Amino acid sequence: xxxxxxxxxxxxxxxxxxxxxxxxxxxxxxxxxxxxxxxxxxxxxxxxxxxxxxxxxxxxxxxxxxxxxxxxxxxxxxxxxxxxxxxxxxxxxxxxxxxxxxxxxxxxxxxxxxxxxxxxxxxxxxxxxxxxxxxxxxxxxxxxxxxx
Numbered sequence: 001x002x003x004x005x006x007x008x009x010x011x012x013x014x015x016x017x018x019x020x021x022x023x024x025x026x027x028x029x030x031x032x033x034x035x036x037x038x039x040x041x042x043x044x045x046x047x048x049x050x051x052x053x054x055x056x057x058x059x060x061x062x063x064x065x066x067x068x069x070x071x072x073x074x075x076x077x078x079x080x081x082x083x084x085x086x087x088x089x090x091x092x093x094x095x096x097x098x099x100x101x102x103x104x105x106x107x108x109x110x111x112x113x114x115x116x117x118x119x120x121x122x123x124x125x126x127x128x129x130x131x132x133x134x135x136x137x138x139x140x141x142x143x144x145x146x147x148x
Contacts, residue, residue, distance in 0.1 A: 008111040019108045024090035047080040
C-alpha cells in the first residue's frame, strides 16, 4: 500500500520549508522562529527543559500531555520541540498533530493528512477543553502506510 491510499499528501509552503530550514542544522536559540499561521515566536529557555523531558519519553514511546490556560504558550513550546527534533534527530520520523491536521516529517519530505485519518495516534483527551496538539514518533504510524 502506498501512503497516498491513506490520504497522506505532500505539503508545500511553510510546513515543507521547515524540513529544509531545520533538518540536521543547528538552531540559533537567540533568533525567533515562525509557527505557520501564527507568525514569529521567541525561543524561551524553558523550552530546553521541556525538550529534554519530551525527548526522553518520546524515545520510550511514552505520552506527555501539556496542559495550561489558553495563551500560555503550549503550542509554541511543542512546536519548538519539533524544531529541535528536526535539528538534532534528522533521521527520526515525527508526526506533529496541529489541531485537525497531521504533519508527517520524514527526512526532507513532509506530508499532511486529517488527524482523524491517522491510525496509531494516542486517543484524544476530550476533557482538556482545547484542540489537540500532539507530537509522536512516526515509525509506528508510517509502518501502516509503507510500500510493501
